[in-house]
Amino acid sequence: MAITRDEVLHVARLARLELTDDEIERFTEQLSAILEAVAKVSELDLSDVEPTAHPLDLVNVWAEDEPRPSIPVEDALANAPDREAGFFKAPPA
Amino acid sequence: MIDTLRLTAEEAMGLIERGEASAAELHSAYLDAIRERDGELHAYLRTVDEADGAGVPIAFKDVISSRGVETTAGSKILEGYVPVFDSTVATRCREAGLPLIGKTNMDEFAMGSSTENSAYGPTRNPWDPGRVPGGSSGGSAAAVAAGLAPWALGTDTGGSVKQPASLCGIVGLRPTYGTVSRYGIVAFASSLDQVGPMTKTVRDNALLYRIIAGRDPCDTTTVEPPQPVELPEREDLKGIRVGVPKELNEAEGIEPGVKEAADRTIELCRTLGAEVGETTLPRSVEYGLACYYLVAPAEASSNLSRYDGVRYGLRVEGENGVRSMYERTRDAGFGDEPKRRIMLGAYALSAGYYEAYYGQAQKVRTVIAQEHAAAFRSFDVLVSPTSPTVAFRLGEKAENPLAMYLSDVLTIPSNMAGLPGLSIPCGLSEGLPVGFQLIGPQFSENTLFHVGHALERAIGFDVVPGRLQ
Numbered sequence: 001m002a003i004t005r006d007e008v009l010h011v012a013r014l015a016r017l018e019l020t021d022d023e024i025e026r027f028t029e030q031l032s033a034i035l036e037a038v039a040k041v042s043e044l045d046l047s048d049v050e051p052t053a054h055p056l057d058l059v060n061v062w063a064e065d066e067p068r069p070s071i072p073v074e075d076a077l078a079n080a081p082d083r084e085a086g087f088f089k090a091p092p093a
Numbered sequence: 094m095i096d097t098l099r100l101t102a103e104e105a106m107g108l109i110e111r112g113e114a115s116a117a118e119l120h121s122a123y124l125d126a127i128r129e130r131d132g133e134l135h136a137y138l139r140t141v142d143e144a145d146g147a148g149v150p151i152a153f154k155d156v157i158s159s160r161g162v163e164t165t166a167g168s169k170i171l172e173g174y175v176p177v178f179d180s181t182v183a184t185r186c187r188e189a190g191l192p193l194i195g196k197t198n199m200d201e202f203a204m205g206s207s208t209e210n211s212a213y214g215p216t217r218n219p220w221d222p223g224r225v226p227g228g229s230s231g232g233s234a235a236a237v238a239a240g241l242a243p244w245a246l247g248t249d250t251g252g253s254v255k256q257p258a259s260l261c262g263i264v265g266l267r268p269t270y271g272t273v274s275r276y277g278i279v280a281f282a283s284s285l286d287q288v289g290p291m292t293k294t295v296r297d298n299a300l301l302y303r304i305i306a307g308r309d310p311c312d313t314t315t316v317e318p319p320q321p322v323e324l325p326e327r328e329d330l331k332g333i334r335v336g337v338p339k340e341l342n343e344a345e346g347i348e349p350g351v352k353e354a355a356d357r358t359i360e361l362c363r364t365l366g367a368e369v370g371e372t373t374l375p376r377s378v379e380y381g382l383a384c385y386y387l388v389a390p391a392e393a394s395s396n397l398s399r400y401d402g403v404r405y406g407l408r409v410e411g412e413n414g415v416r417s418m419y420e421r422t423r424d425a426g427f428g429d430e431p432k433r434r435i436m437l438g439a440y441a442l443s444a445g446y447y448e449a450y451y452g453q454a455q456k457v458r459t460v461i462a463q464e465h466a467a468a469f470r471s472f473d474v475l476v477s478p479t480s481p482t483v484a485f486r487l488g489e490k491a492e493n494p495l496a497m498y499l500s501d502v503l504t505i506p507s508n509m510a511g512l513p514g515l516s517i518p519c520g521l522s523e524g525l526p527v528g529f530q531l532i533g534p535q536f537s538e539n540t541l542f543h544v545g546h547a548l549e550r551a552i553g554f555d556v557v558p559g560r561l562q
């Protein structure tokens with residue numbers, strides 16, 4: 001196995017996913033197969049190759065700092081599962 | 094009586110200009126067609142009753158934010174989400190007067206190649222409802238193929254416009270990265286995502302690309318295409334150098350019927366006056382898929398962290414505090430494929446693995462770009478089948494993620510390099526459409542449209558599925 005059950009649990013915790021036992025088993029097997037396949041990239045010696053993060057050679061794009069209308073608070077909250085007094089409401093941390 | 098099965102967007106435009114049909118009549122004809130045929134196909138997740146605009150109606154993949162119209166990205170985690178703003182492509186279509194017909198089905202968060210990963214059930218292929226339409230823009234492809242929309246927008250990250258266009262027998266463009274705004278598109282992998290037109294003809298495709306392309310101050314990765322979009326007219330290929338990359342045309346898994354149809358089309362390029370020669374992309378095809386399945390999930394794991402049950406979408410309450418609410422919301426809201434990719438991405442980015450996986454994949458991406466650039470020193474376009482197979486059966490690959498990933502083995506390499514690609518139907522194999530992929534250098538859309546149009550005229554492919562005639 002390219003990835004162990006404990007590693008899957010660790011990654012699920014990092015990704016804030018509460019997996020069921022069923023899912024842990026299924027994903028351990030599937031992620032192992034996928035990781036074995038993608039590990040193919042390590043076959044290449046690319047020590048003198050620069051990484052590409054973005055397909056276009058863009059330099060910084062600047063804009064004037066001009067105020068323009070933003071989304072009204074009421075709109076911004078329109079899809080919130082819970083709200084109070086003009087704020088998103090979440091359970092205590 | 095408007096025959097939506099055959100009508101191209103250009104012909105629909107003519108009907109409107111000559112006063113023979115109004116936008117509202119067209120819109121209503123498509124809604125009628127949807128009522129008649131979409132029960133079986135399920136190309137649409139929802140339709141819009143009123144025509145807003147005086148132009149040719151259009152359908153959007155459900156990953157494209159449309160103000161006031163629910164947008165779910167095919168996920169339960171966004172069920173009921175109604176955008177309070179338009180994506181830039183929606184604004185451009187609105188300004189061009191194109192009324193929205195509805196939002197089309199897709200693999201959840203655009204992750205998939207069959208539209209079976211939609212949380213709202215699969216879409217079926219209009220050529221054979223036992224088969225998939227491809228994906229992730231399968232709803233848009235099926236809608237255009239079945240005459241349920243004259244044209245549609247999809248999005249393409251690893252092949253999600255080109256591959257479903259191929260499997261449904263229509264024309265699909267993945268534009269040069271950066272020529273179409275991503276503002277208001279539900280993000281999957283930001284360095285790869287592009288919106289693209291899905292149409293019955295190459296000319297329709299150019300017309301729609303002309304509407305949506307261009308720099309957008311709301312997306313600083315956008316640029317203005319250096320030349321205006323030209324509507325293709327020429328029907329010969331004199332002066333065009335067509336490169337046939339060996340690895341893309343001889344890849345393992347290409348079905349014999351697909352290879353034959355593509356080879357016939359390559360021969361046709363010669364007949365139409367093109368110079369045809371063999372070329373090579375030695376590492377792009379062999380390592381492209383692995384590169385993509387590190388880069389795209391890594392970006393997805395970051396992009397999908399926003400679904401936390403706080404600002405929009407689903408919330409499932411936890412037992413103790415915000416953390417268990419996050420974890421339960423995300424476990425309940427995401428389907429298997431987003432979960433796999435989020436975990437794969439988080440793993441590839443985690444301490445100890447970053448250099449070996451993500452860092453190395455970014456270097457492979459450089460190699461892929463260099464190999465394509467080298468091929469374009471000798472050729473104007475590179476050609477191959479779009480998909481190794483024709484449409485496969487529902488359920489055939491659903492249990493095996495790796496087998497599904499191979500559906501995009503021929504579309505992924507050029508996508509990694511930010512290059513435009515056009516898929517046109519080039520014939521049938523076992524009664525199902527085969528797509529022919531044309532890849533060009535960055536900003537070469539006009540060349541792709543020219544070559545695609547000339548081939549389309551010479552091939553004379555009938556875009557109406559046999560069973561619907």
